[in-house]
Amino acid sequence: MGPVRWQVVAMAAVGLALTLEVLPSMVRWLRAGRRRPRRQVLFFPSQVTCTEALLQAPGVAPSGPSCPCTLPHGESSLSHLLRALMAARASLELCLFAFSSPQLGRAVRLLHQRGVRVRVITDCDYMALNGSQIGLLRKAGIQVRHDQDLGYMHHKFAVVDKKVLITGSLNWTTQAIQNNRENVLIMEDEEYVQLFLEEFERIWEEFDPAKYSFFTQKRRS
Numbered sequence: 071m072g073p074v075r076w077q078v079v080a081m082a083a084v085g086l087a088l089t090l091e092v093l094p095s096m097v098r099w100l101r102a103g104r105r106r107p108r109r110q111v112l113f114f115p116s117q118v119t120c121t122e123a124l125l126q127a128p129g130v131a132p133s134g135p136s137c138p139c140t141l142p143h144g145e146s147s148l149s150h151l152l153r154a155l156m157a158a159r160a161s162l163e164l165c166l167f168a169f170s171s172p173q174l175g176r177a178v179r180l181l182h183q184r185g186v187r188v189r190v191i192t193d194c195d196y197m198a199l200n201g202s203q204i205g206l207l208r209k210a211g212i213q214v215r216h217d218q219d220l221g222y223m224h225h226k227f228a229v230v231d232k233k234v235l236i237t238g239s240l241n242w243t244t245q246a247i248q249n250n251r252e253n254v255l256i257m258e259d260e261e262y263v264q265l266f267l268e269e270f271e272r273i274w275e276e277f278d279p280a281k282y283s284f285f286t287q288k289r290r291s
Contacts, residue, residue, distance in 0.1 A: 107258040110154075114240060114252035116147035121173050124152045127180060147254070148247055151236070152177055154256050158230045161187045163270045165225040168196045168241040175203030179210045190214045191273050193223040203242075215277035223273070227266055235263045 120141040137143065155162070155177050162181055169175065169192060182188045190207055194216040197204040208214050217223040227237035238254035240246055 108234060108256060109258075110150065110256040112147040112150055112238075112254040112256070114147050114247055114254070115249050116247050117142065117144075118248060119144055119146040119149055121149055121152055124149060124156060125173065125176050125180060127183065148173065150256075151254060154230065154234065154236055155228070156181065157234070158186045160231050161189075161229075162231075163189050163229040163267065165191045165223075165227050165270055165273065166242050167193050167222060167224045167226055168199075168243050168246075169203045170199070170201040170243045171203070171247055172244070174242045175206055178203075178207060178212070182207075182210055182212050188212045189270075189274065191223065191225070191270065191277060192216050194218060195222070215274060215279065217277060218282055225269075225273075229263060229266055229270065232267060233260075233263060234258050235266055237266065 118141060120137050120139050120143050122137045122139070123143075152173065155174070158181050162178070164178065169190075178188060178190075188207075190204070190212060192204055192214065196202065197214075197216055204214055226240060226242075227235065229235055234256065235258075236254060236256050238252065240250075240252040240254050246252055
């Protein structure tokens with residue numbers, strides 16, 4: 071075997087040794103970069119906890135190292151739901167039958183203030199009840215559309231940044247959050263998110279105010 075071939079063999083051996091040395095580090099790096107899609111299930115009623123730290127207005131620093139209120143400051147189903155909502159950076163689609171939770175209403179208004187595009191679809195009967203957050207959302211400049219059908223707009227879902235789906239049995243009311251047996255699924259799944267986005271856009275177009283009739287029939291109970 072000539073000297074050139076020995077050099078080739080030697081270089082190949084060095085290359086193989088370097089590859090074997092670096093390979094474990096590359097595998098660890100690749101595994102770390104491959105984040106698992108989010109899958110989270112929340113059950114209600116939720117423990118009552120302080121949510122002030124999650125609901126800071128843009129540019130407003132916390133007034134102190136901790137909130138002085140007497141509520142527990144741990145995590146709860148409500149705080150996890152708020153975190154999922156407040157993660158929005160570009161868009162938030164809400165399709166909700168009833169919406170009266172002050173904390174969730176405040177979160178949606180804060181996202182609007184931060185420049186997130188928020189659109190809301192709701193039920194025309196329940197949006198008029200005392201305590202509904204819909205009037206406050208409209209006053210803040212958030213787009214809201216509602217039904218005029220004989221049936222209820224009974225959906226309960228949200229889509230965050232067209233990537234994360236939030237859906238379940240929960241009405242966004244204090245009664246449901248604190249007293250009812252409810253569930254919420256938070257998930258990143260491109261196929262399911264797309265299906266819910268298509269349903270939202272279909273209803274959004276259907277509930278265009280230009281198509282409203284002012285002589286609708288009464289609903290049947």
